[in-house]
Amino acid sequence: MSTNAAMAETAALVGDPARAAMLNALMDGRALTAGELAGVAGITAQTASGHLARLSAAGLLAMERQGRHRYHRLASPAVARMLEAIMMVAGSAPPPARPRRVGPADAAMRNARTCYDHLAGRLGVAIADAMAARGQVELATDGGAVTPAGQDFLGSLGITPDAGGSRRAFCRPCLDWSERRHHLAGGLGAAICTRCFELGWVKRVPASRAVLVTRAGEAGLRQAFGIELE
Amino acid sequence: MSTNAAMAETAALVGDPARAAMLNALMDGRALTAGELAGVAGITAQTASGHLARLSAAGLLAMERQGRHRYHRLASPAVARMLEAIMMVAGSAPPPARPRRVGPADAAMRNARTCYDHLAGRLGVAIADAMAARGQVELATDGGAVTPAGQDFLGSLGITPDAGGSRRAFCRPCLDWSERRHHLAGGLGAAICTRCFELGWVKRVPASRAVLVTRAGEAGLRQAFGIELE
DNA sequence: GGCATGCTTCGGTGCAGGCCGAAACATGGC
DNA sequence: GCCATGTTTCGGCCTGCACCGAAGCATGCC
Known part of the structure; x- marks a missing residue:
């Protein structure tokens, strides 16, 4: 053609x-x-x-x-x-109005929650965005990969990438329910989530999938990922 | 509206x-x-x-x-x-489209052509690569800058950088349609293109956006930019 | 002036495609 | 199994517009 x-x-x-x-x-x-x-x-x-x-x-x-x-x-x-x-x-015209979206009714859920074994909501998306922007992970529609720079970064966080030796599906994108964008799932998402709990950066809201970002978490997330959740 | x-x-x-x-x-x-x-x-x-x-x-x-x-x-x-x-x-749109037939005109277009007012195709990309590799320009995704070394080089080519409205983005990268890489656009790209025509290094193919590199152009481009188009 | 050339306006034809209602298909909850 | 919800397919209507022939300006050459 x-x-x-x-x-x-x-x-x-x-x-x-x-x-x-x-x-x-x-x-x-x-x-x-x-x-x-x-x-x-x-x-x-x-x-x-x-x-x-x-x-x-x-x-x-x-x-x-x-x-x-x-x-x-x-x-x-x-x-x-x-x-x-x-x-x-x-x-040129200003950016469009955003369509109304239906998500978790609970504001806390929308902000941060667990999705099976990894973090979702605005927090999960922000982490994925930050790591992608810094070249630490590369995300595609059907899979992802951790770059060498990403390996170093994860090591500094105390995460050993090779848990289980299954590099396959270690980094997998998952479409976020409320944000409608990808966050990190797979072994990587699970490891980051676990580490955030270990570090006391987030804690579970009882009887809910929602999680809260602690004061220590705000500082830690800012320093580690450069993200700022208002 | x-x-x-x-x-x-x-x-x-x-x-x-x-x-x-x-x-x-x-x-x-x-x-x-x-x-x-x-x-x-x-x-x-x-x-x-x-x-x-x-x-x-x-x-x-x-x-x-x-x-x-x-x-x-x-x-x-x-x-x-x-x-x-x-x-x-x-x-790049269609899912694995059938191998597109490439006519002679198409091949010439891919090799070198004008893009509005600057050079594109393999020639345009090669010039941008050469100047970036030599530290004459610094290219980013959304902008670029001419270094002092680049100013000197351009002067030796007979290009005065601040001719005309210097306010205009003098060095702007433009994503190449066929090469999928950046070449030089903006005032700098236009100036280089004009100079190449003046020097007889390239000439237009009638009724086409394609341009041909002349024998003098081969020598001149090799000496000035150190580039060698197969 | 007369004529040729380049471009635009007008009127009418024909087709592509955007739209919806109705119905079929797919998936999840019960 | 049944129903509810989200999505796609099918059939038919109807508007919009790309196209051309013919005629009407506009400009330049003689």
Whole structure:
């Protein structure tokens, strides 16, 4: 296919108001369900479904199943860059309003909680973001890897990466329920979670999956990961 | 007007094959007449006229009269950047697409071409790499800077860095569409490109964005930048 | 002036595709 | 098993718009 045709096809996908609204809603990197995207676009679910199928087929979106939900997100940073460039030309406007999201009703749950054996919520996402930004882990859709720099960092935290020798699935991304972004799961997520409990950085809320960040935890997390949860 | 609608409108303009072909033809920064653009798009003059009016109204193109001709060109570097970003996504989009056939024109394009007002393709990337390796420029994801050593080097090439509005981002990296790496854009990229044409190191391939490296260019590029295109 | 060239406007045709209702399919809770 | 919820598929309607032929400006050359 010619370059022109490929470019026109991609641009045409963005050139529909409903699809543009959906893409815009995904610009913050989170993943939303088809129903939510239908809502932000002001169209019915079946119409949205058709749009999402086309966007995925063209490589603009990536989809992953989770239960009976299907979470859609931008397929790559290149897509986000393209959308930014288009917005720039269209006449720069402030970032879009974020769609209403349904998550854990409890604010503490939303802030930080455990997901099986690892940390989730804003805390979990913040840790994943920080480590990815620093090049300590590399996250992909279906897996991840700890970099040499990451090994050093984990060692300084008192985490020995090679627990069990199963390097496979040691670093696995998991889509966060409330934040709609990836956090660290697998052996790595579990090890970090365990270590945070050992260090007294977080403690469990009784009879809940929620966890609280202690005062020592605020300082420790800031120093270790450079993250700041307000 | 909402952000979504503005983005969709702009993208829809690019999303028509005929308009995409015309925009692509203008990617080298030159200005073409309506008739020429109708030719490259494979449509009649009256249809092209309608397209051009819409593109100008949306701020994608600028037009200037000259006698009975009307010359159209991209309205700003931002438009060129947007088109490059779309091509990036369109080029890598489809899931394992069939091996794309590469014609001679395509090969020449990959080797060296103009991107709005600067050099791109393998030549553009090679120049950026060489200057970065020698400490003449420092490139980051979102910006760049010319070092003192770079100033000296540019002077020896006959390029005065502060010509014109020095406020403009003089050194800006631009992600290469075919090489997927950064080359030099901004005022610096434009100055180097202009100088290469002046020195007869490269010349345009008629009716194409591709450029050819001359024999003098091979020698000159080797001596100035230490680069060797196969 | 007369004529040629380049471009735009007007009117009408035809097709692509966005939209929804209805129904089928998939998954989880009971 | 049954039902509720989320999502996709199917069929049909209808708008939007890309396209061209013909005619109407505009400019330059003679």
